[in-house]
Amino acid sequence: MEDVYRLREVSFNRVLTIPALNIPGGSLFLVSGPSGSGKTTFLKLLNNLIACDRGEILYRGRDILSIDPVKLRRKAVMVSHSPYIFPGTVYDNILLVFNFNRKEIVSQEKIEKMLSHFGLDGFLSRQTNKLSGGEKQRLGLVRALLLESETILLDEPTAALDEENSRTVYNYLNNWVQEGGRSVIMVSHDVSLAGRYTDGTMILDKGQIVELRQEGYARERTAVD
Amino acid sequence: MSELQSIEIWRMAASYFFLVLVLLMSHFLKLGRGNEFWVSALRMTIQLVLAGYLLDLVFRQQHVLVSLLVLFAMQGFALVTIYGRLKGKIGHRLKNMLAPALFVGTTLPLAYFMIVVIAADPWYAPRYFIPIAGMTVGNSMTGITLGTERLAQAFCSGRARIEESLMLGASPRAAAGNYLSDAFNAAVIPTVNSMLGMGIIFLPGMMTGQILAGVSPLNSIKYQIVIMMCILGSVGLTVYLIIQLGFRSFFNDRAQLLEEAD
Numbered sequence: 073m074e075d076v077y078r079l080r081e082v083s084f085n086r087v088l089t090i091p092a093l094n095i096p097g098g099s100l101f102l103v104s105g106p107s108g109s110g111k112t113t114f115l116k117l118l119n120n121l122i123a124c125d126r127g128e129i130l131y132r133g134r135d136i137l138s139i140d141p142v143k144l145r146r147k148a149v150m151v152s153h154s155p156y157i158f159p160g161t162v163y164d165n166i167l168l169v170f171n172f173n174r175k176e177i178v179s180q181e182k183i184e185k186m187l188s189h190f191g192l193d194g195f196l197s198r199q200t201n202k203l204s205g206g207e208k209q210r211l212g213l214v215r216a217l218l219l220e221s222e223t224i225l226l227d228e229p230t231a232a233l234d235e236e237n238s239r240t241v242y243n244y245l246n247n248w249v250q251e252g253g254r255s256v257i258m259v260s261h262d263v264s265l266a267g268r269y270t271d272g273t274m275i276l277d278k279g280q281i282v283e284l285r286q287e288g289y290a291r292e293r294t295a296v297d
Numbered sequence: 298m299s300e301l302q303s304i305e306i307w308r309m310a311a312s313y314f315f316l317v318l319v320l321l322m323s324h325f326l327k328l329g330r331g332n333e334f335w336v337s338a339l340r341m342t343i344q345l346v347l348a349g350y351l352l353d354l355v356f357r358q359q360h361v362l363v364s365l366l367v368l369f370a371m372q373g374f375a376l377v378t379i380y381g382r383l384k385g386k387i388g389h390r391l392k393n394m395l396a397p398a399l400f401v402g403t404t405l406p407l408a409y410f411m412i413v414v415i416a417a418d419p420w421y422a423p424r425y426f427i428p429i430a431g432m433t434v435g436n437s438m439t440g441i442t443l444g445t446e447r448l449a450q451a452f453c454s455g456r457a458r459i460e461e462s463l464m465l466g467a468s469p470r471a472a473a474g475n476y477l478s479d480a481f482n483a484a485v486i487p488t489v490n491s492m493l494g495m496g497i498i499f500l501p502g503m504m505t506g507q508i509l510a511g512v513s514p515l516n517s518i519k520y521q522i523v524i525m526m527c528i529l530g531s532v533g534l535t536v537y538l539i540i541q542l543g544f545r546s547f548f549n550d551r552a553q554l555l556e557e558a559d
Binding site: 119120121122123137141142145146149150151152155156158169171172173215216219221225 | 457458460461462463464465466467468469471472551552553554
């Protein structure tokens with residue numbers, strides 16, 4: 073499958089330097105490393121939330137500078153480390169992100185099914201100011217996944233979750249990539265658990281790539297327990 | 298209605314009795330603000346005397362350039378006041394939008410008012426043009442300051458919300474969404490509130506002045522109504538323009554939220 077992202081000689085503000093990187097489409101790619109190593113900066117560059125000082129980033133073969141920035145973000149949606157949850161109900165939040173994307177909202181049945189899968193059963197009309205940290209993180213993930221974008225960029229999607237909920241998230245993402253042919257690029261500290269689900273891993277330290285493993289692309293994708 | 302009764306100089310001087318009264322109260326209460334009171338009263342007197350002579354001169358000129366010059370001077374002084382009040386609170390990109398917003402937002406409603414509503418002859422007749430320009434510019438100055446301040450605060454405290462919205466595919470306008478309407482409301486509500494209380498809670502200064510000058514109350518309310526409409530239009534347009542021009546100053550052409558306000 074065509075590379076979802078290609079980076080060449082990319083650098084940002086002495087925070088991050090990527091000499092060359094290809095991320096194949098239809099894969100789950102993990103970015104890890106200590107705090108301050110440039111992981112979030114990396115995702116923001118891919119989402120075009122910030123611009124690199126030099127180098128080029130290609131999204132599906134096209135320089136991201138030649139793509140309308142808002143359209144690019146609708147193709148490669150990003151969820152931050154602590155997703156901002158809008159005031160109102162859970163449903164209001166989901167409706168709002170569909171409005172952002174100028175898309176017709178999916179059926180209530182589909183929303184409830186997704187909420188239920190992430191342990192938010194019956195939360196549709198719940199006020200978001202009553203949600204716990206973990207519930208907010210899962211809502212942030214659910215509202216982005218429901219958009220069914222080509223690519224999703226996740227910054228520490230399981231940071232506020234216990235191991236069981238983390239497995240649920242990783243399994244869902246694994247299936248999402250496998251069945252939908254979509255791409256997931258995910259930042260996580262938890263290489264031991266997250267690494268079991270991913271096709272490739274990049275370890276950053278002080279803004280440099282210290283390790284790049286992409287052997288997973290050769291393996292037959294299977295669900296992991 | 299009878300003509301306005303002229304105030305003789307000695308009677309005008311007698312009004313300073315109230316200043317003396319306040320100075321005495323300040324002294325007995327040991328406020329230590331005596332200087333502030335008499336300096337304010339002195340400044341008010343000098344400023345008004347100068348304004349009176351200047352307006353008298355301008356009214357006798359009846360020249361389009363003189364009327365426009367006075368308008369531009371008012372807009373210029375208003376801008377200096379706005380810059381002073383917003384100093385350190387906004388970046389230079391937003392600051393650059395203040396002048397076009399204030400200029401267009403006050404000039405267009407004023408032109409409409411003079412040509413269509415009042416239908417003054419000539420349209421720049423200083424007797425109408427200058428007081429009305431003062432009221433529209435003054436009110437718009439307050440509105441634009443409030444709106445800009447609110448907008449800058451929103452982009453500072455609401456950064457996480459705006460950034461998350463962008464990540465999720467929102468356009469800059471959609472990401473700024475509620476903050477724009479909040480800023481508009483905050484800026485226009487004082488004008489709307491003053492309209493609500495007008496005629497019941499207080500009589501506006503202009504109307505009071507006209508009544509004192511011998512104009513029938515029925516005629517003076519007509520003026521007050523059309524002027525309030527002009528002020529509302531001017532405040533609304535000025536604030537709308539600063540919000541529309543201003544929110545873009547927080548983003549670059551790649552729809553990225555800029556790091557600093559400037």
